[in-house]
Amino acid sequence: MSAQDEQFEAAAPEPGAPCADDGMTWWYRWLCRMAGVAGGLSCAFAGLWNCVTINPLNIAAGVWMMLNAFILFLCEAPFCCQFIEFANAVSARADKLRPWQKAAFYCGMAVFPVMLSLTLTTLFGNAITFATGVLYGLSALGKKGDAISYARIHQQQKQMDEEKLTGALEGQGL
Numbered sequence: 001m002s003a004q005d006e007q008f009e010a011a012a013p014e015p016g017a018p019c020a021d022d023g024m025t026w027w028y029r030w031l032c033r034m035a036g037v038a039g040g041l042s043c044a045f046a047g048l049w050n051c052v053t054i055n056p057l058n059i060a061a062g063v064w065m066m067l068n069a070f071i072l073f074l075c076e077a078p079f080c081c082q083f084i085e086f087a088n089a090v091s092a093r094a095d096k097l098r099p100w101q102k103a104a105f106y107c108g109m110a111v112f113p114v115m116l117s118l119t120l121t122t123l124f125g126n127a128i129t130f131a132t133g134v135l136y137g138l139s140a141l142g143k144k145g146d147a148i149s150y151a152r153i154h155q156q157q158k159q160m161d162e163e164k165l166t167g168a169l170e171g172q173g174l
Contacts, residue, residue: 024099024139032135036076036106039129044069046125050117061117065125068109072129075102100140106133 024032047065050058073080078091094102110129113122 023142028135028139032132032139033076035128035132035135036072037080039106039110039126039132040069040072040076042125042128043072046121047113050119050121050125055117057117058119061113061119061122064113064116065122068113068126068129071109072106072132076132098140099136103133103135103137103140106130106136109133 043065047062047069050062050065053059053062070081074084074087074090075094076091078087081087097105107130110126110133114126116122
């Protein structure tokens, strides 16, 4: 068996394993992926622009931003990295992560260059990457409840408050 066959087997989902249902709709999943690709593009261009300087912290932040762009492309759009042998395996592993894990990873990844060098280039370059993390974080919260269940909960709380109030008033009257 060749290394390429092993790579495809690692990237392919197991037939017996159920697909991880993280509660994301198909359009929201694509929105997160497109935001990740846009974040990778903005990090790559801003990182390259940030490296055109003599300040060592700007250069370090620019290199980190280009590394962020590479990681975003590996995780969100492995077809952009088709000549890298391990791209499909990394993408398959990233797809198995929960949305809150991706959110923490992407937001942390975007904050580090800004902490290294606080410039407009690093802020704007990492803004879309941070927004991608926020989108994954919002999906980790789950769907919003319907109005009927909220009204029912509110009614139950109102009844409990009235019972406590009447109990307190009866206790004062004794």
